[in-house]
Amino acid sequence: MTLRELLGAIAAGALALAALPWLASDFLLSLALTCLMYIGLAVTWAMFSGATNYLSLATSAFFGIGAYVTAWGFGSLPYALVVPLGGLAAAAFAALVGAGILHLRGAYFAVLTFGLGELVRHAITYSEKTYAHTVGRVLQDAPESSVVYWTVLLVAAAAVAACAAVRASRLGLALAGIGADEERAQTLGVDTRAAKITAFAIAAFFAGALGAAVAVRWTYIEPASVFNPFIGFQTVLIAMIGGAQTLAGPMISAVVFSLLTELLRLQFPYAYLIVLGVLLIVLVLYLPGGLASLVGRWRRVRA
Amino acid sequence: MRRTLLKAAVAVALGSASAFAGLAPAQAQDAPVRIGYAIARTGPWAAGAQITQEPNYIMWAEQVNAAGGLNVKGKKRKVELIGLDDRSEAETMVRTYEKLMGSDKVDLILPPWGTGANFAVMPLIQKFGYPMVAPTATGRKLLGMKNPYFFAILQQPDLMMDALGEFLKARNVKTAAVIHVDELFGLEQAAALEKSFKEKGIRIIEKKSYPLGVKDLKPVLNDIKAKNPDAFVALSYPPDTFLVTAQAREIAFNPKAFYASVGTAFPVYRDKMGPAIEGVMGLGTLNPKSSPAAKAYFDAHMARHKKEPDRWASAHAWAALQVMQQAVAKVGLDRKALRDAIAGGEFDTVIGKVRFRNGENATTPGVVSQWQGREFEVVWPPDRATAPALHPKPAWK
Numbered sequence: 255m256t257l258r259e260l261l262g263a264i265a266a267g268a269l270a271l272a273a274l275p276w277l278a279s280d281f282l283l284s285l286a287l288t289c290l291m292y293i294g295l296a297v298t299w300a301m302f303s304g305a306t307n308y309l310s311l312a313t314s315a316f317f318g319i320g321a322y323v324t325a326w327g328f329g330s331l332p333y334a335l336v337v338p339l340g341g342l343a344a345a346a347f348a349a350l351v352g353a354g355i356l357h358l359r360g361a362y363f364a365v366l367t368f369g370l371g372e373l374v375r376h377a378i379t380y381s382e383k384t385y386a387h388t389v390g391r392v393l394q395d396a397p398e399s400s401v402v403y404w405t406v407l408l409v410a411a412a413a414v415a416a417c418a419a420v421r422a423s424r425l426g427l428a429l430a431g432i433g434a435d436e437e438r439a440q441t442l443g444v445d446t447r448a449a450k451i452t453a454f455a456i457a458a459f460f461a462g463a464l465g466a467a468v469a470v471r472w473t474y475i476e477p478a479s480v481f482n483p484f485i486g487f488q489t490v491l492i493a494m495i496g497g498a499q500t501l502a503g504p505m506i507s508a509v510v511f512s513l514l515t516e517l518l519r520l521q522f523p524y525a526y527l528i529v530l531g532v533l534l535i536v537l538v539l540y541l542p543g544g545l546a547s548l549v550g551r552w553r554r555v556r557a
Numbered sequence: 558m559r560r561t562l563l564k565a566a567v568a569v570a571l572g573s574a575s576a577f578a579g580l581a582p583a584q585a586q587d588a589p590v591r592i593g594y595a596i597a598r599t600g601p602w603a604a605g606a607q608i609t610q611e612p613n614y615i616m617w618a619e620q621v622n623a624a625g626g627l628n629v630k631g632k633k634r635k636v637e638l639i640g641l642d643d644r645s646e647a648e649t650m651v652r653t654y655e656k657l658m659g660s661d662k663v664d665l666i667l668p669p670w671g672t673g674a675n676f677a678v679m680p681l682i683q684k685f686g687y688p689m690v691a692p693t694a695t696g697r698k699l700l701g702m703k704n705p706y707f708f709a710i711l712q713q714p715d716l717m718m719d720a721l722g723e724f725l726k727a728r729n730v731k732t733a734a735v736i737h738v739d740e741l742f743g744l745e746q747a748a749a750l751e752k753s754f755k756e757k758g759i760r761i762i763e764k765k766s767y768p769l770g771v772k773d774l775k776p777v778l779n780d781i782k783a784k785n786p787d788a789f790v791a792l793s794y795p796p797d798t799f800l801v802t803a804q805a806r807e808i809a810f811n812p813k814a815f816y817a818s819v820g821t822a823f824p825v826y827r828d829k830m831g832p833a834i835e836g837v838m839g840l841g842t843l844n845p846k847s848s849p850a851a852k853a854y855f856d857a858h859m860a861r862h863k864k865e866p867d868r869w870a871s872a873h874a875w876a877a878l879q880v881m882q883q884a885v886a887k888v889g890l891d892r893k894a895l896r897d898a899i900a901g902g903e904f905d906t907v908i909g910k911v912r913f914r915n916g917e918n919a920t921t922p923g924v925v926s927q928w929q930g931r932e933f934e935v936v937w938p939p940d941r942a943t944a945p946a947l948h949p950k951p952a953w954k
Contacts, residue, residue, distance in 0.1 A: 279659055279660045280655045280660065281652065281656035281659055281660040282660075284651065284652040284655050285652065288648065291648075379739050379768060379769070380739075383739050383744070383766065387744070388741070388744060389739055389740050389741050390673070390676075390698070390740075390741040392676065392701075392702065394702070399655075468648065471647075471648065471677075472647040472651065472676070472677045473677050474647075474672075474673050474676030474677060476740070476741060477769075478601075478673075479646075479647050479673055482646065484600070484644075484646065519641065519642055519644075519649075520641060520656075523598075523640060523641050523642055524642075526642070527599060
């Protein structure tokens with residue numbers, strides 16, 4: 255499939271999903287919203303981390319920055335402006351920090367990116383307390399749930415489209431080159447530093463925009479709840495299970511994982527985590543290439 | 558390839574959707590009253606939720622069913638609880654309540670645990686019109702939303718802090734040092750405390766804050782010890798309540814009055830700290846000695862869960878269920894009428910008579926409790942006291 259066809263398919267899929275508010279109940283709509291949120295987070299995470307093998311745990315930090323932009327801006331600025339601003343704030347932060355930490359590799363990079371979430375959380379807590387004399391912020395008159403859904407759909411579709419475009423571009427090749435062997439890529443003349451920072455910032459933009467878009471649903475924004483490290487872990491898990499090297503893998507995985515978690519949670523309110531844990535272990539043991547590798551296997555069997 | 562994947566995804570989505578639809582039981586004439594809630598069983602909110610709130614829900618439903626069912630305007634119907642894990646996540650919780658109220662159309666809902674979670678359900682209960690009586694939500698901001706369906710049954714910060722101020726003034730305390738957690742709860746309590754202490758002529762000689770999840774408070778405590786205040790107040794959350802107690806004891810900082818906030822009322826605080834906490838004060842509403850109803854509640858909780866309830870918000874959770882129960886007996890399950898009945902009625906509960914004014918519990922006073930032996934004795938106000946106060950606090954053991 256060429257990039258053009260792929261982008262067309264993404265647009266068509268997004269258009270079809272845009273009809274959901276008229277078809278589905280509130281609950282199914284918010285379930286779809288969660289799926290879309292994790293699609294957006296997982297594909298952009300995979301775009302950077304899957305390709306380069308830089309394991310980033312900074313998703314929660316970016317997501318939380320976006321949510322806080324909503325906390326500050328919503329009410330005085332329109333929702334349609336707050337969402338891209340949340341993305342821009344996260345992207346600016348990622349570019350700034352990325353310039354300082356993207357020379358680290360392996361566990362050092364992972365631990366440092368995890369620390370970013372804590373750093374931002376404490377920085378915001380401190381500044382809110384000192385200058386605003388409060389820590390939590392109340393959001394009133396949130397947009398309709400259908401508006402939030404369309405916004406998240408738009409951001410998620412844009413995220414997938416951006417990842418498809420990156421994969422087909424020189425930047426995508428550079429990232430893959432970094433993942434394969436960073437020194438070699440450097441020797442061959444790739445500006446690895448610029449490539450890494452750009453991709454890191456693009457991923458942060460979408461995580462921030464998603465955080466800004468979703469936060470209006472929570473009425474009350476406080477650092478402890480929006481800088482939830484679980485969101486970052488779940489994103490990594492989804493992308494890995496789906497197959498972080500692919501575009502479709504994290505998407506399928508986000509949907510399967512979100513629906514499966516929800517189904518288990520509702521059907522087995524006490525035991526679902528055990529079931530989920532066992533399923534994850536089985537998946538990792540028997541399907542190391544992720545869900546996306548199933549398709550390849552299936553094709554081989556058919557051929 | 559993409560088309561195949563898309564098909565697979567759609568199939569999974571449809572399959573799950575039909576599975577969810579299958580969850581809703583058929584409506585029958587004498588179907589049980591379905592009561593839904595989301596609460597933390599996993600994640601950081603679970604500890605508080607599982608000490609203070611959900612055990613009461615379960616015990617209440619069992620007691621009601623054992624007595625033949627819930628009195629719905631004169632007719633007894635069994636109760637069916639639909640309790641789901643919110644994973645300590647706002648998004649999961651909002652989604653679950655959307656399902657309970659929007660898709661399953663349960664008869665009643667019960668609140669989630671914690672102020673933040675209650676905030677997040679606020680717009681939904683107004684949209685779907687479900688009254689909710691919350692035992693673990695405090696803050697003027699919450700009440701400031703003026704949601705007609707929301708009722709806070711726990712004492713608000715100003716009441717609790719003013720009770721402490723009165724208690725200390727009555728014991729001629731002149732100076733105090735305060736530390737608080739940097740969080741809505743800590744900030745609101747600290748503001749209320751400053752206002753009350755000012756009125757009572759108690760001088761605050763030191764005020765420090767610390768972040769959520771702090772691991773060491775010794776430097777702060779050492780500073781405060783050097784200033785030798787009459788009273789020390791920590792507006793703390795459970796982990797820091799344990800920390801500040803242990804570290805004050807370690808450096809032998811023993812002011813005449815020692816107060817810590819959330820968590821002092823937990824039996825596990827006493828069990829973990831041992832006799833060292835003799836004389837430590839904190840947030841609490843009642844204990845088994847408060848009334849025969851309180852004794853019956855503690856005994857039932859002990860018999861059902863093999864553990865004591867905490868001495869503050871647990872009883873409020875139970876009282877919230879009693880409010881709901883009495884209102885349903887009076888007006889049935891019409892939720893608008895139910896809301897009006899809760900807003901306008903007076904209810905007989907384990908924490909005493911309860912009436913609401915503008916969504917706030919208008920009858921339960923601020924209370925100060927103090928550990929003496931194995932009991933968290935109520936020491937203020939005098940008409941609720943279960944024991945005379947130990948003042949000054951004895952030395953740490």
